[in-house]
Amino acid sequence: MKIEDNIETFNSLLRRRGFIWGPSPEIYGGLAGFYSYGPAGKALKNNILSKFRLELRAFGFSEVECPQILPEIVWEASGHLERFIDPVFRCQECETMLRADKFLREQLPNTTIDGLTFEEMGEIAFIHKLKCPKCDTHLEKIEKHNLMLKTSVGNGVTAYLRPETATTTYLLFNRLNQDARRQYPIKVFQYGKAYRNEISPRQLVLRMRAFDQFEIQLFIGKEQEYNFEEYNEISQKELPLLDWQTQEKNVLVPNRISLKQAIKTNMLKKPAFAYCLFLGYYLTSKLGFPDEVIRLRQHSPQEMAHYADDAWDLEINTKQFGWVEICGIHDRTDYDLKRHGQFSKQNFNIPMGTDQNLKEIPQILEIAFGPDRIIYTLLESNFSVEDERIILKIEPDIAPNLVAVFPLVKNKENIFNLAKKVHRLLLDSRISSFFDSAGSIGKRYRRQDELGTPYCITIDYESLDDNTVTIRHRDTMEQKRVLISEIIDYINKK
């Protein structure tokens, strides 16, 4: 049987081995943009999250959790209500949808489009007799496409499912400020679901309508952004940076330069923001991506979100979809807190600098991960086919199973029982172990290769005499004989 090393093999592996299933619900034909994780996928995701939580704890961050449904005023204040509703021309004849503002700008380069109401855009199209590029019908009617999912709560109160977790974290500002006893920066993160009503979701879990976000926030003073203690510890670190000016020259290869150098050349302005880039890159590199598939790409001023002053995407190069953003790092300035202060009539002005008489609204720096995108890109970049063998070279500490235990043959009772005992021993030490006795030993090794299990333990005839087992390594297929009593040490040491 010939196994092709291609993307089709990978895609069917995702389903076969229980990583990603969907669109869900599959038995009813599915709804686009909604996927489920099977046991292997969910285990992988959980392990990644545990790792992130552990790391962030070490960096001084704490976790919060907020509701997913919030009243309209929140999204009015955040700017999402305005920005997430797109004006769209819908052709009466062929139903083609065109982004109105963009279309007008292309068709009428000398007319100012920015700041027009949707009605005014419709009028302009009417006056200039603009036609549908597909079928030549006159365009007039503007529709609104809302990227936020609307719902109503209780007695008809309009609310929206959050399109990002970040905003919900900001709503806690007063509480966090008290809780942290005004020790700045306040470092928090939130993990949870966010929802976007995408027009046509595609590309598996890369663009879902319900997806996970893992968003890390720093509330920080202006002065501190430029004089940030923790920056000094990491200023020598080299990151693969690609600034927007370089991209304009059509160069798309990142430059490995130190953060210090980036600040010096003005590629980055704020040391605290440089620290955020580092943190995003650090967490990513902990997951086992090869260096050459990671880059940090800066947004051009036109590409930037409405709240951002500087924005970088941490991207992974994939075979199937090219460069994929798995993390966005944004300098959101005081935009969010300013707006929420205004709309909620709260006073977010607090003393932050060396001069305690000067009050200011804190700045926010954000590192926003998309865990679903991490799962996909990590699986794809860890996937390989070697000598007719499909392997996921997942880092041991995040692999769905850390070990699998096999009896060499299953019809010898004492071997089978000893294998069960070893499996139990591992489980009792809370090591994720998987027991398998079905099929030939080779077949069982291959099954685990496809799940990315780093170690397979086999109990053979020799084990009965001397209490040793073989530990077989996923990547090299090498085997080591180890005493049963030393298995746990051996695995942990690796």
Added chain:
RNA sequence: GCGCUUGUAGUAUAGUGGUAAUAUGCUGGCUUCCCAAGCCAGUGUCCCGGGUUCAAUUCCCGGCAGGCGCACCA
């Protein structure tokens, strides 16, 4: 959302106006002291709805879903 295209076991595919197949997987058994071996037995499939027809998985229409292109992706 538009255009083109596709939808058959868990996965990958073949095929047909008379309800279906190949490989692999999976389950049980035999065998086997280490990398998808072998033998035996078993398991399981035509996306959904409507129409045409004596008869539809097959043809037609609609829907849903996937792929590609366009658009969208704060």
